[in-house]
Amino acid sequence: MTEDSAKQRILRAAEALFAESGFEATPTSRIAERAGVPKGLVHYYFRRKSDLLAALVAELPDARIEPAVVVVPGDLAGSLRGLVVELDRRFNRSLALSHLLWREADTHRAVRDALADRFQQLVRQVQAVIVAATGGKIAAADVDSASGLLARALSHRHATARHNDDEEDPAQIEREVLFIAEALTRGQ
Amino acid sequence: MTEDSAKQRILRAAEALFAESGFEATPTSRIAERAGVPKGLVHYYFRRKSDLLAALVAELPDARIEPAVVVVPGDLAGSLRGLVVELDRRFNRSLALSHLLWREADTHRAVRDALADRFQQLVRQVQAVIVAATGGKIAAADVDSASGLLARALSHRHATARHNDDEEDPAQIEREVLFIAEALTRGQ
Amino acid sequence: MTEDSAKQRILRAAEALFAESGFEATPTSRIAERAGVPKGLVHYYFRRKSDLLAALVAELPDARIEPAVVVVPGDLAGSLRGLVVELDRRFNRSLALSHLLWREADTHRAVRDALADRFQQLVRQVQAVIVAATGGKIAAADVDSASGLLARALSHRHATARHNDDEEDPAQIEREVLFIAEALTRGQ
Amino acid sequence: MTEDSAKQRILRAAEALFAESGFEATPTSRIAERAGVPKGLVHYYFRRKSDLLAALVAELPDARIEPAVVVVPGDLAGSLRGLVVELDRRFNRSLALSHLLWREADTHRAVRDALADRFQQLVRQVQAVIVAATGGKIAAADVDSASGLLARALSHRHATARHNDDEEDPAQIEREVLFIAEALTRGQ
DNA sequence: AATGAATGAGACTTCATTCAT
DNA sequence: AATGAATGAAGTCTCATTCAT
Structure with a gap:
């Protein structure tokens, strides 16, 4: 499955080393x-x-998840949690990749654009799940705020994946999801 | 105020260039x-x-803000907005600095630690404001979730300051603050 | 024989320059x-x-000479002279090398050890020749003193090879060899 | 006695450091x-x-010893031993100095000349003692060979003072002195 | 297709020396 | 007389990249 061609091995080595020491500090x-x-x-x-x-950027997995896969109509908290779990599953292999691209975004426009795209995709993904799970009854402004907050929290978590080697309560994001879900629905 | 000694000029030049191209890619x-x-x-x-x-890290401004300065008892939204405004004011000069430190955190432990400290400081700051503005009537778990979310959103905004050339909607964070404030108080 | 590869040319240049100006004072x-x-x-x-x-040290010629090559049984003076001539012949190409290694022995342990080894080898070599030429009839203590003296004289001559521009009397060592030979045998 | 002026302290520091690491490798x-x-x-x-x-060279102690001080007429071995002891006593403080000058002789003519002078002085010193102790009855050629050998052995010992940190049998030189004395007198 | 020898620009850093005070 | 800030030449070493095979 995962090719073991020389070219692949080079890419994997580059990914690991760029993540460890940064692009500039890694000699070919x-x-x-x-x-x-x-x-x-x-x-x-x-x-x-x-x-x-450039080759590593092209490898970024698609973040587009079919809402139907994670949405449980009427259960916003469950739906969002499902989304987070699915995203984590999909990005887990590429956490290091996400992080290193993050680092190099400043100096490589192609990287920067790819990441910006992915963040927008993430925001829209959250919006779609909220709308689908609540039947579209939430005010647009609140949907925007909530999805912005959650997307940022997720993105921040990926970006800092390498910093907080140990700490980081794994239930933390869970609670934050719940908090948002309740905030959105309590008013109804 | 801002000394113009050679040493200061060197520090400012380093800050600007590290921010532009990264630490490794900037020749002395x-x-x-x-x-x-x-x-x-x-x-x-x-x-x-x-x-x-190391010298740039040592220059990081103190994020500790006296709650009394921004808190309007009974007005959580206003208090949090005040906090954000004050933080922005204080960090505005050092946005580039924040961003570059963020980038180099992987490879320089001193930097990593300084940033981790600052994030914790930020979380506690938000908690303190929420408690002070609401008279401590909010459940601890909710305070934690809310301050975690907001701290992440703020931190994310600083970290990405340089990415989004096409500036970010300045009202966005405002709306997110309001969303959180209402989520916390609506239940009361 | 003497390769003219780039690597060899570099080594020869280093040898000459280190000998002229010392290791530290020679820029690569x-x-x-x-x-x-x-x-x-x-x-x-x-x-x-x-x-x-290190590469130059590794090039040091072997000082081990088969006693049979130089020993004339019964003729100690002739045997020792033969040894000196043979050693000179062998080390002649590397006189500069000997001298420079000598200089750098303080600061480079590998060099120091190589030289100490070679000195011991030299002492044993002289002992072996004395014993072989005299049929082992000389008292051990005298053999030790004589070989110590001669080894030191030879070693000193190599070490100072570069100092005495105004060449040394070439017959001098010859006379010293004779003196030692007679001292050892006169008593018999 | 030993001045503690700043100038003296600088000289002593230079002496120690040049001896440790060499002239070139020691920063001012x-x-x-x-x-x-x-x-x-x-x-x-x-x-x-x-x-x-240059200042260190100028500090080299005088090697000129009044023969009368060490010579015991009729006892060549005792006289030579006395000479060696006296020389050691006098040079003991400056062993490091001798050694470092020896090292730097190649690249600094002033140093080279000073050392060559001192070696000649040493040879003549040994000659004078031999002549004085034996009443001038030894053949000139033998006196030359013997004093050449002994001077070299002494010089070699000083030059290598730093190399052989531990080893070096202290009685060795004693035995060599005795060997030479007997060689010179046995014939009489 | 694949390789490793070869190149030279340029990075960081050290240091003797000068000079204003 | 004494000092330490300041300078710039030069040193060691690294590295992306090219090229002949």
Whole structure:
């Protein structure tokens, strides 16, 4: 399944090393070393070092989740929790990737744009789930605020994934989801 | 106020360039150039390049705000808005700084720790304002969720300050604050 | 025989320059220049400057001479002279090398150890020749004193090879050898 | 007695550090540090770094020993032993100095000349003692060989003082002195 | 297709020396 | 007389990239 071609091994090594030390601080020679390939091969497949970053961006998984998959009509809290679980599942493999792209967004426009896109996608995803789970009875302004807050919280969590090695209460996000769900529905 | 000593000029140049291109990608020679000082002087004041980063970390403004300054008893929304405004005012000068430290947190433990500290400080700050503005009548769990959410949203906004060239809707955070305030108080 | 590869040219240039000016005072750039290779190539073959020294140490010729080659049974003076001549012949090419290693022994343990080894080898060599030439009839204490003295004299001569520009009397060592030989045998 | 002026402290620090790491590898800043004086003062007293070396050379103790002090007429072995003991006593304080000058002789002519002088002085000293102790009855050629050998052995011992930290049998030189004395007198 | 030798620009850093005070 | 801030030349070493094979 996961190809073990030399090219793939190079990409995986680059991903790991960029995540560990950052793009600039990672020599291509070390990528070759970690991938177990001759130094020349890295530049044979990826002429410039930045091509490696471009290839990693292209690998970002799609965040588009079919609302039907996670929505339980009438149960907003459950639906949002389902969304979070599904997102985590899908991004879990690429947490390091998310984080490293985050870091390099400043200096590489392609990376920056890809991340901005993904954040917008995330916001709309949350909105869609809220609307679908509540039958569209919530005021648009509240839907926007809630989805903005939740998207930010999720994004922040991914971006800082590497910082907080240990800490970070795993139930924390759960409670925040519940808080938002109740805030949105209590008024009804 | 803002000293114009050579040392200060070096620090400001480093801050700007690190923010633009990242720590690794910024040569000390360019820092000297931008500061208008000879190359040797940079290393005279900051032996190692990383000492520049350490000096910038030490400059981070204190996020501790006296609750009394922003709290309007009975008006939670107003109080939180006041807090956000005050924080923005205080951090405005150092937005670039926040962002660059955020970027370099992975590879420099001192930076990572300073940022983690500041995030905790932020969470407690929000908690304190909520409690003070509502007279402590809100359930602890809700206070935690709300302050976690808001702290993350604020932190995320600072961290991404540089990404969204096309500026963010300034009213967005305002609406999110209101949403949280209402969520906390509507139940009362 | 003497390879003319770039690597060899670098080593020869390093040897000559270290001998002329010492290890610390010789820039790698000058080594490259003298060897007629680009600056980068020096560090391609020898990552650190000290690796050049290590490579030179490894080149030291073996001082182990088969006693049979120089010993004339019954003729101690002739045997010792034969040993000296053979040693000189063998070390002649590396006189500069001996001298520079001598200089750098303080600061580079590998060099120091190599030289200490070689001195011990030299002492045993002289002992072996004395014993073989005299049929083992000399008192052990005298053999030790004589070989210690001669080894030191030889070693001193190599070590100071570069100091005495105004060459040393070449017959001097010859006479000293004779003196020792007679001292050992006169008593018999 | 031993002045503790700043200038003296600088010289002592330079001596120690040059001995430890060599002239080139010792920064003047470290000399100042070890001497406990401000950096500027080193260059105030010794404008160039090499002036420090020159000052150290000028400090070399005189090796000229009045033969009468050590000679016991008729006892050559005792006389030579007396000479060695007296030389050791006198040079003991400056062993490190001898050694470091020896090291730097290649690159600093003034140092080289001073050392060559001292070696000649040493040879003549040994000759004088031999002649005085034996009443001048030894053949000139033998006196030359013997004094050459002994001077070299002594010089070698000083030059290598720092190499052989531990080893080096202290009775070794004693036995070698005895060996030479007997060689010279046995024939009589 | 694949490789590793080779290159040279440029990074960080050290340091002797000067100079204003 | 004494100091430490300031300078810039030069040193070691790293690295992306090219190229011949």
